[in-house]
Amino acid sequence: MLVNRRVADAAAFAVTPDDRRGAALAVEHLVELGHRRIAHLGGPPELSPAADRRLGFGAAISAAGVDDNPSLVAWAETFAEDAGIAPMHTLLNYGGRFTAIVAANDMLALDCFDALRAAGLSCPSDVSVIGFNDMPFAERIQPPLTTIRHSPYEMGRQAAELLLEQLADPAALPRTVVLSPTLVRRASTSAPPRAR
Amino acid sequence: MLSPFMRGKEAPTAARPERPVVTVRDVAERAGVHPATVSRVLNQATRHLISDATARRVERTAADLGYQANSIARGLRTRRSLTIGVVIPDLTNPIFPPIVRGIEDQLHPLNYTALLTNTDSEPERELRGLQTLAARQVDGFIVTTTEATLPAVGELVSDGVPLVLINRSLGDIAGFGVAPDDRRGAITAVEHLLDLGHESIAHVGGPPQLAPGKERHHGFLEGLADRGLVPDERLVRFADAFTGGAGIAPTQALLDGEVPFTAIFAANDLLALDCIDTLRAAGLDCPRDVSVIGFNDMPFADRFTPPLTTIAFSHYDIGREAARLLMGQLDREDTAPRTLVLPTELVVRGSTAAPRRRRG
Numbered sequence: 359m360l361v362n363r364r365v366a367d368a369a370a371f372a373v374t375p376d377d378r379r380g381a382a383l384a385v386e387h388l389v390e391l392g393h394r395r396i397a398h399l400g401g402p403p404e405l406s407p408a409a410d411r412r413l414g415f416g417a418a419i420s421a422a423g424v425d426d427n428p429s430l431v432a433w434a435e436t437f438a439e440d441a442g443i444a445p446m447h448t449l450l451n452y453g454g455r456f457t458a459i460v461a462a463n464d465m466l467a468l469d470c471f472d473a474l475r476a477a478g479l480s481c482p483s484d485v486s487v488i489g490f491n492d493m494p495f496a497e498r499i500q501p502p503l504t505t506i507r508h509s510p511y512e513m514g515r516q517a518a519e520l521l522l523e524q525l526a527d528p529a530a531l532p533r534t535v536v537l538s539p540t541l542v543r544r545a546s547t548s549a550p551p552r553a554r
Numbered sequence: 555m556l557s558p559f560m561r562g563k564e565a566p567t568a569a570r571p572e573r574p575v576v577t578v579r580d581v582a583e584r585a586g587v588h589p590a591t592v593s594r595v596l597n598q599a600t601r602h603l604i605s606d607a608t609a610r611r612v613e614r615t616a617a618d619l620g621y622q623a624n625s626i627a628r629g630l631r632t633r634r635s636l637t638i639g640v641v642i643p644d645l646t647n648p649i650f651p652p653i654v655r656g657i658e659d660q661l662h663p664l665n666y667t668a669l670l671t672n673t674d675s676e677p678e679r680e681l682r683g684l685q686t687l688a689a690r691q692v693d694g695f696i697v698t699t700t701e702a703t704l705p706a707v708g709e710l711v712s713d714g715v716p717l718v719l720i721n722r723s724l725g726d727i728a729g730f731g732v733a734p735d736d737r738r739g740a741i742t743a744v745e746h747l748l749d750l751g752h753e754s755i756a757h758v759g760g761p762p763q764l765a766p767g768k769e770r771h772h773g774f775l776e777g778l779a780d781r782g783l784v785p786d787e788r789l790v791r792f793a794d795a796f797t798g799g800a801g802i803a804p805t806q807a808l809l810d811g812e813v814p815f816t817a818i819f820a821a822n823d824l825l826a827l828d829c830i831d832t833l834r835a836a837g838l839d840c841p842r843d844v845s846v847i848g849f850n851d852m853p854f855a856d857r858f859t860p861p862l863t864t865i866a867f868s869h870y871d872i873g874r875e876a877a878r879l880l881m882g883q884l885d886r887e888d889t890a891p892r893t894l895v896l897p898t899e900l901v902v903r904g905s906t907a908a909p910r911r912r913r914g
């Protein structure tokens with residue numbers, strides 16, 4: 359029983375958020391605010407949430423009529439706090455210009471805040487940042503984090519349910535339950551600066 | 555050999571025909587490496603992390619000593635399940651994840667696994683948690699319970715079950731515990747507010763039936779008394795729980811009371827956030843109108859608005875030390891029951907300032 363992970367051929371029971379859709383929601387929100395140059399701070403690409411969020415990001419960028427520019431994508435080695443500092447450094451110093459970042463989770467979004475501040479940039483007036491997860495206290499941090507919400511509690515509940523089902527019926531066919539994410543607008547995203 | 559559940563009692567007259575247990579530690583010692591290295595070598599998934607020469611030496615040593623890596627087989631032979639029962643109130647309280655990490659990081663190299671259960675500080679769920687885990691043959695417990703469950707905890711301890719209580723006082727029970735210095739931390743919080751010039755300080759306390767609530771309240775009173783101040787009991791209000799939202803009613807009660815105050819010492823950070831929200835809803839700004847200090851230095855406390863002044867201690871160390879004390883009991887090396895008290899530290903951020911004026 360996989361939670362928050364997915365296998366490509368759906369040969370295992372799994373519960374995940376719709377990571378692609380979530381990342382697309384993030385991009386659509388930024389595009390709607392007027393952003394065109396949008397960077398992606400990805401998670402470790404060997405983990406399905408990171409890979410799927412990257413795919414959703416790319417698809418939504420292309421759908422908005424913007425090139426999915428590889429110089430605007432960097433990867434963190436883990437999903438933990440501080441793992442985003444190095445790839446943010448790469449984006450800021452060697453990447454293309456951007457006015458917004460889609461971070462692959464909220465912890466990495468915090469690293470975006472810190473790296474931007476260290477570079478003399480402010481969020482959201484210079485660069486908008488959107489996270490993923492709506493982790494506890496995301497509304498209390500400065501600036502309150504715009505993010506993609508899903509329910510980890512519900513994910514756990516459904517995983518337990520599917521596990522009990524397998525115990526009751528060993529012949530049950532594997533399936534992946536995909537939970538729908540929603541956009542939570544807070545203060546870390548705004549319209550892009552007019553001239554940069 | 556004594557079973558781990560018989561420690562402290564008379565040894566059975568007919569000893570079970572058992573071979574001595576060869577542990578990862580034994581292998582590590584003989585091979586001259588760290589126990590974590592042994593674990594990595596003996597785990598197919600991590601063997602590649604260790605150099606070939608070292609890995610071969612460890613494997614040879616393990617074979618020579620008759621080390622048995624299969625935990626089920628070993629459990630049968632030694633009556634150990636290599637699992638530890640962890641009973642906590644609520645993993646979504648942000649102080650518990652680092653505690654659990656501390657426990658696991660300490661257990662993992664020794665091949666122990668933690669089984670976790672949440673109780674929401676409900677005594678009958680605490681009892682059920684202890685029973686359920688005992689039925690699964692855990693080798694010991696690390697628990698945080700209400701006072702109502704302490705008699706049951708005491709029974710386990712006097713039965714010789716390895717157990718460590720965290721963040722709680724064992725009272726009269728001669729057992730093992732790990733806790734922050736709640737009282738000293740509370741005194742430090744009061745001293746900080748007094749040093750800033752506050753004269754009328756309120757306390758939003760935790761539930762007094764929980765040791766941290768009681769100890770921090772006592773520390774609050776002691777901190778005032780140390781400076782020759784007489785605490786006004788109308789400025790003390792207790793929350794029903796240590797969880798977010800529980801601090802709103804007591805803060806509102808303080809605001810509705812007749813005694814003006816310029817600062818609040820909240821018994822933990824979640825209650826401090828409720829204080830700040832309730833003040834804001836009443837049109838009062840923290841720290842301009844009222845200073846607020848919390849306790850715990852929970853994750854993101856530095857990122858809140860305002861950044862929270864608080865009393866910090868290492869939750870990770872609480873978990874790690876608890877697991878260390880438990881392992882000492884399991885190895886039957888450590889037989890001196892004691893409570894390890896970890897130091898606290900004042901972290902000054904933006905939620906405390908000098909009083910602007912007396913309110914009221």
